[in-house]
Amino acid sequence: MSVKAEPGPGDIRRTGASKPLVEVRHLKVFFPIRQGFLVEREVGRVHAVNDVTLGIEQGETLGLVGESGCGKTTLSRAIMRLVDPTKGSIRFRGEDITEAGRRRLEPMRREMQMVFQDPFASLNPRKRVGQIIRMPLRLHGAPRDEAPDRVRELLRRVGLHPEHANRYPHEFSGGQRQRIGVARALALEPSLIVLDEPVSALDVSVQAQIINLLDDLQDDMGLTYLFVAHDLSVVRHISDRIAVMYLGKLMEVSPAQELYSKPIHPYTSALLTAIPIPDPEANRRRGRVAAGGGGTPRGGVAVVGGEPPNPVDPPSGCVFHPRCPRATELCREVEPPLARYRGGHLAACHHPLNVSREETVATTRDPSSPLSAGDVLPDGAAAEGSLGTS
């Protein structure tokens, strides 16, 4: 793991004080595609996570959004050390755990836990809820007689009845199961919880319950969240900062409010535009807003066209260029670096939106920018007015 000595991702923090809880540097996770007889040859690689540098502060919630298949889950699994990184490093509380074995990871496991997307698949259908929640306690040596009380307390904590400990997962609704998942994650009182699309599989009305629960828990216990989702409206509610991924790369990282009011990357903008707003009037108003170029117009707003590209053979230059309405020759050839804008807002785009020319000129290449990115900074001329709802 040879990462050049350069300023750590701490630089992308909002406030540059303490060390971040988790630091990911130039992380690459490629999945080889093997074929062949007897001796399998690698015929290609899925570029699931491609040179991502990221930090998560103690106590914050980092939202991670992006289309299905862009590598969100892989990134979170890599942070959890459930998948081996191909390149790059992962630090937890400053300690490099990139190559830690099971032994070394064990104490770390207490500190970081995961809640999975699918509440149906993430609970062992053959175990009682109590056993499921007890498992981490047992693994980490909690005394046997304490465990039942702890389980009961955890269940209460996530809004379930202690008697539920004797039931099997299939006897619960999706929302309740997700609560069990949360309880399991909380069992060891970790500092970091990675939430991989914890609400995507749930109905809107239940989503809200879970998000509120997560909110409360964070307030009470000072947890740090990595919250993965593909629904920008959900992420906004819970996140302090949001990172936008596309095809294994970070497109934009920004404080939550900032991202919605002033998306810089055209991809972020497209995502935001695509969110249907449950308000007929607002929709109609949005329709009146002038459309950007390219894509299929929808209510007059630019909707990104085309289909997601193949992660085995990602496009050259900016990975978003084939679908980008603003793409130019430059985008095709040169990968844009993550550039730093005002307010801790990072974006990797040659033709940023919503930034003034001066601001563009003032941008600097962020240290967390992919190693592979070129040195060409955003082109000030392309900056445009903001997209807003108000």
Add this chain to the structure above:
Amino acid sequence: MARFVVRRLLSMLVVLFAVSVLTFLIFNVIPGGDPALRMAGRQPDPAQLERIREDWGFDEPVYVQYLKTMGQLFSGELVSYSTQQNVVAEIGKRLGRTFSLAIGAAIMWMAFATALGLYTAIRAGRLSDRLLTILALVGISMPVFWVGALMNYYLGFKAGIFPNGDYVPLGEDPLEWLYHLILPWTALSLLFIGVYSRVLRSNVLDTLSEDYVRTARAKGLSERRVLVRHVLRNSMIPIVTLWGLDFGAVLGGGAILTEAVFDLQGVGQYVAESVDQLDVPPVLAVTMFGAFFIVLLNTVVDIVYAVLDPRIRLT
């Protein structure tokens, strides 16, 4: 596709190799009879035995014997230890019988099983389905040698409707061929009809609940077309795999019991007799022959599978 075939051929070699080694080991390492004794005839003296061992290489290390035997097998010179007959020629002689049995039965069980499976699936839950399902289970539960023997006794011997045993080559008299094979086919098919119809039934039931079948209905297709084009086709795919495996096994002499009961003198019976005498060459040849067909049919099935289901890539 070409690569797939090459790959499969290679893996076939591996399987054949493993099977041959296994056979050889079973008979050579686990001590059994001494083939030299069998060749020596009556009252051989030790010198004579020694000579035979030398001539046949029984005194050589096992791997040398193995290599020699395999060499002879592939050059078609391998002879049986106990009868001294050329093994390949013997198999060749019995091929027609085994193939007749296998092909006819395979067609028979496939046809009946398809009809039965489809019918019971469509009538799922009703009385006729339940009865037929139990009937299918009866088919599965009856040992072929028993059914065969009873058929032979009641239909062949007592009623005299069918000949019991024997075989008439197709080329000699097609009608007699058919007549002589009806009982063996039926006996062999009963089991498979049971298994296949049940697998097909549940496949059809599953397919019936597939979304695309609903789509097909929503398109306004006739029920018949929905059943044949959408349901049956997709339900048959797993059956084809099974069918290939079983057909391969029977082609390769796997229907030992059927052949024995009806005294068809096919490849299976040959090997069963040879095994009794611990006669390695025929056993080796037939197991390889059998494994060859199993692997071959497996490959064919995979190709057919890929044709039937374009999602499958042959790699």
Add this chain to the structure above:
Amino acid sequence: GEDDGGGRDALQGSRPGGSIRIGTVGPDEYDPVLYQTIPAAQALQPVYTGLLTFRHVEGAAGAHVVPGLAEKVPEPTDGGKSYEFRLRDGLKYSDGSPVRASDFENTIKRLLKLAGPYSSFLTGIVGAAEFQENGDFGADIPGIETNNRTGEIRITLTEPDTKLEFALAEPYTAPTPAAKSPPRSLNKEPPPGVGPYKIEVVDPNREFVLTRNRHFDVPGIPKGNLDKITGVVMDSIPRMTQDVIKGELDFMTEDPAGDLLPLVRQRYQDRFREDPNPPNTYYFFLNVTIPPFDSQLAREAVNYALDSRALVRVFGGRLQPSCNFLPPGVVGYEELDCKYGDPNGGADLEKARELVERSGYEGEEVTVWTSSGDPWEAIGDYYRDVLAQIGFEARMKALDQQLFFELTGLRRTKAQTGFTSWLQDFPHPGDFFEPLLGADALKAEPTLNNGFVNDPHIEEALDALRGEDPERAAGEWAELDDYVVNEKAYVAPYGNEKTSTFFSERMDFENCSGVHPVWKNDWILFCLKE
């Protein structure tokens, strides 16, 4: 006298000509020097006549050796070591070529070189063993001198042995054209021979055909009644039986399937017969070298315990109970006064139990070895049950025939007891005692002397009797029989198997069923009804 055996003459009351189909499990080999089985002997003997031959008549008289290609049966000279033959004039093989005296020597050479199953019968000829061991095919066997001009053949033996006459009456010593006979199996194209028929092998496992040999004319040997005999090879005996019932086959070389036998017996009495012919003996071997049957008491116990009535049933009625070691029909057979009771009566289990107890082997584990299949397994199980009843801890091991034979014949197998049956190679008492109880037989591995009997008394007797004309020494042979069974209980004999003859309706069963003591059925004698 010539007709003492009560044999019937061949051509009486039947009509020559016609063709029949014979069902057979098939000769194991069609090369006359390599065959081993009865179906082969049946098919080959009408084709290959030796220097001598057995009389072609039904019944015991058929066991007599009579001149074949030789002009007469010679009296041995040189103390029984030398035999002089002279070929008849004008003999021709079925392909028309003349028979020469040297053909005989070549035939013996092939027999030895190809290590035919019966080659051991000829290793007594001077130089034969050496020839077999290392001589090349061109080498001479000093013990055989031939003169093609005069047709003289002189055979010299190392030891007197009257069994030679019998061996020379079998097809495996019958001369065949030498030049065309390199030392390899001629299974697919058997060589021409001298006999009433010639053979054409259509397909070794499917069919062979015997047709009349127009060149055959040997006085004293019938020319055969049928024009064509087709051998149909099939494995299924039930099927064969049914085909004979239905008339699709005219004769079967095997016994009707055990299962169909009662039916055949009942319904087709007019074309079915059973005889204890050719001579055979059935007994349980008792390994005298290891416990428990190293004890004579234990051996006697077994003899007391056997119940022939039970065994008759196991045999499906095809057993002729006996307490002799030698079967009837072989010279030297004299019905013994059975020490162990009436051969047709029950067993004396009380006595047997007492003997076992006395032997000190009560509760000893005994494994009964038997061959798998019908009726051997049943015989074995009956025997096991008997042993269990008389105080042994009996188990049974049933193996394929080949393996059974091999393993029981090996000393290291330590087979204690088991099933044995012996079918004579030729009707000579020596052919029973020597291979089955003789010390010489122990040299072979596996040996046929499964009991590993090595008794000086037996050896002495055998040595003395070897050069004797068996008929003249019949009394001595009978004494030996008594010694083996009654005195020493080396074996537990229980009877002789009846073989059966089953004809189609077309066949003239009355006159031509042709049951022969050596070949079981003599096809030369077969004929169709008028």
Add this chain to the structure above:
Amino acid sequence: MEERLDSVLPEGVETAVRSDALEETAEREHVAGVGPWRLAARRLRRDRIAMGFGMVFLVLVVICLAAPTWATDVAHTGPLKNHLTDTVVVDGERKDVVSLDGVPIGPTWQGEFFLGADTNGRDTAVRLLYGGRNSLEIGVLAALITTVLAVWAGLLAGYARGFTDAVISRSLDVIWAYPVALLAIALGTALSLQGLQIGPIEISGESKLIPILIIAVVYVPYMARPLRGQVLALRERDFVEAARAQGAGPVRIMLTEILPNLSSTIVVFFPLMVANAILLEAALGFLGVGVRAPEPSWGNMIGDGVKHILTGPHLAIVPGIMLVATVLALNVFGDGVRDAFDPRARIHLEH
């Protein structure tokens, strides 16, 4: 529950996986703490046909277990006892157990020789019951061994993947590609001669353990391959990932996370395996390499019976009916168990 769907499938037979089917039904059952087992048991209890056949099987087992009682108190003979020269009084008439022709007596429908005798004059009914004990014992033990082996093979291959998987899977392939019956007879014959010696353990050639082991081995791929497929799918499931995330080691994951999820497959397979094992033993017995004569098993009784089917048809028919009844009962019951565990799963049976 997808894992259950794959379970009963051989590899290559694709399933349309429905993750919601059972969950949804189950969700509607508002009963506290009803585990998957109890749910299945409840469903099974409702399946009259399956329960009926299950009872039939139980009855057969009980009858076979009662063999010694029948032998001593009713038939007054043992399974190995020959009665060649005995007679028996039937309807006041004295009859030979075996006629001089060797034809055994047919069913007398009375205590002695209830179902007739065989050609050795052995009581068919007694042998039938003892044979049933052997057949059942072999079926159950073989199925147990198969299950243990297959579960381990499936767990290891599926969980470890890579090299371990390749080795295990290829070995299973070879066993599979080796004509089943041939493998069995080859091993049976070879072993029957000298028995088997594994270290200090020695098994004699006549031992029942030999057919048991052979049958067990032959059927390992049959069960291990679907299990492996299931493990492969299970190991990718989130709950396994969750266990790993909590720091559980591979052995713990295999045993506490994956194995419980295989249990229903195993339970579903087991009766079918027993049925198959009984059938295979019968086939081996028929070919003479199963239970060694004179010990009876249904297979070798049929095998012997077939040879005498013309004179004593009862010899083949009677054990055949018992065999079919047992296997059928097991199959129908096994089917019911399968349905109980997953009403939507497919079946796959092999001969």
Add this chain to the structure above:
Amino acid sequence: MSSGPLLTVRDLGVSFTAEEGVVRAVDGVTFDLLPGEVLAVVGESGCGKSVMAMTLMGLTRFPNARFEGTAHYKGLELIDAGEEELRRIRGAEIAMIFQDPMSSLNPVMRVGEQIIEQIQAHEGVPATEARERVAQLLDRVGIPRARDRVDAYPFELSGGMRQRVMIALALSCGPSVLIADEPTTALDVTIQAQILHQIQSLRDETGAAVILVTHDLGVVAEIADRIAVMYAGRIVEQGTVNAIFYDPQHPYTWGLLGSITRVDRARPERLPAIAGLPPSLADRPEGCHFRPRCPHEFDRCRDVPPLVARIDGDDDHLDRCWLPVEEKRERREVRPGEIGLGRKPGAAAA
């Protein structure tokens, strides 16, 4: 577009006999579908939306199903129609787009073939002509290189393209009613937008009426004309888009609207959420099914409230809540779209 309704559904009820009892999946559903309008059917997962939609096409005629009520389409009674009559309607008059584009297409048939099959089932068109038509259709729904894609297999297409194929299939015979059952749930937001746009513009072009089944109110707000809100098998509220969004009458609708997180609004401190769980359809609460979860429950709720217009002057806006209109407006705190019944999660279980 002011002619009479195309489809008239009255008191439609569907129940299934299942292991756990009788599942009343659809209960007393009544609505009219006017030509050219988009009627959105919304509600939580499992509330009977799909069953209702599929029943209209006779696709729920399982052996364990029981039907009540009527559904008239152009003089034909769909509920009791014979299979053959229905077959003629399906695909040709009423077409359906299903939720999951992967599983709704036969995986082993070329997509062109699947569409041709439908065309030929209804029109005697020669194969070449049908093929041509398919190519045009695929082109029209925005599939690039449409002509080549006729011979593609479903798995060779991305999710979005597959869903377009489904649309092309639905449109191929020019139906007058299009039923789209959650056509975008399985897709990415960006693709989802493309597909919705497609449906909308096709409605505009062909004038077909659309029944859009979904639980995504954002989607509804965007393209629906009218909305029917379903809860536990019943329609609890029905009205125009504006009426439902800005003057929702049923507390369930309030909850539904309230629990949506919206990007276009300020982030609320807590997300409003409906407490409790949806009822089992086999064991629904008596009276108003929403009663156990409703904070405004009172005595009358034990009787089933009829689906009637309760607002003066708006005959089109029907609901099933006993509360007086004025009281409802008061209770839901007036701000449209953000009415919430949020509680601390601890109280949500039980």
